[in-house]
Amino acid sequence: MLFQRDGGLQVQVRSTIAALRQLQRPALDIVLVDPNHQRLDSFDVIHVFSAINGNNRAVELANELGVPVVLSGLVSPGWNKRTAWRARIAERLTGRLTQWTVQTSYAQTKRALQLAQIVVALGTPEQKSLVDGFKVAPARIRVLPNGIADHFFRADPGLFRAHTGLEGPFVLMVGAISPYKNQQGLVRAMENLALPVVLIGQAQRQHQDYLQRLLASPQVRWLGPLEHHDSLLASAYAAASVLALPSQGEVLPLVVLEALAAGTPVVMTDESALSLPESGFALRQLRWDDLDGLGKAIQSFVAAPPKRDEVRSLVRAFTWQRVALSIADCYQQLCERESADVV
Known part of the structure; x- marks a missing residue:
């Protein structure tokens, strides 16, 4: 299977x-x-x-x-x-x-x-x-x-901007649409912030109602699933202000490594095997249900984004x-x- x-x-x-x-x-x-x-x-x-x-x-x-x-x-x-x-x-x-x-x-x-x-x-x-x-x-x-595949380090935000017409800062979340991944928590954390939330990922049949509840928010845009080699996925990483991954648990999520390779800071769950020394300037790890902390961390990255070359350097050896x-x-x-x- x-x-x-x-x-x-x-x-x-x-x-x-x-x-x-x-x-x-x-x-x-x-x-x-x-x-x-x-x-x-x-x-x-x-x-x-x-x-x-x-x-x-x-x-x-x-x-x-x-x-x-x-x-x-x-x-x-x-x-x-x-x-x-x-x-x-x-x-x-x-x-x-x-x-x-x-x-x-x-x-x-x-x-x-x-x-x-x-x-x-x-x-x-x-x-x-x-x-x-x-x-x-x-x-x-x-x-x-x-x-990490090489093309994520060379990702160009232009393709995503042209495809979606979305200008300005936004928060990206990539992964299966499900309660375990906690997209709903991200949407709630963003309610008081005037930032679009872009979701990429597939919703299984049993999670279609969950997806519809997410789409009821005017802040949410869903692009559906994208193949890993799709240049639009890499471009989305590069265009995003922040990648969010507040799921209930991860081992070592590739989406986080790929976002960092594209120069994009990340806010994610602390239930993970990922550990990058001296990465606090671009990577925040917190409890998956800490919605207040999630919103504040995202807001801080949007207000003062780290230099993309410095973010990429965190995972250059991967x-x-x-x-x-x-x-x-x-x-x-x-x-x-x-x-x-x-x-």
């Missing part, structure tokens, strides 16, 4: 594959596995993206077949010792009540993380969640952030090529380890 919808995970998978193939290492042959027609033991290393949604079965099977696994966990930074303790209690209760025929999602996620030889974290907050929440040994964790080099090294380590074990 991975590619039945589009979002940050799908962009991460496609971009990682493309960047790995561009490395042109003779011994590196990257294939997107088709589990209906290919066996996992026909590969030297399996890379699984996301430890949830039943992916534990892929890790378990690879482990049974003796195929080493790299697992990009994409674990919420909300996991800590306390939440893990609660999850383990729920796990034990569920097991006893069902005679251990039913597993919790925590148990499945933990098993996938424990079986993988290398676990990739997108940042230090996720690394801490892996250790505290799932007891992953620190030695098995590699911290490798997502990359390239898919650099990510691919580190991931390829992980693959090579596992292959060499497997060869040594065979010998």
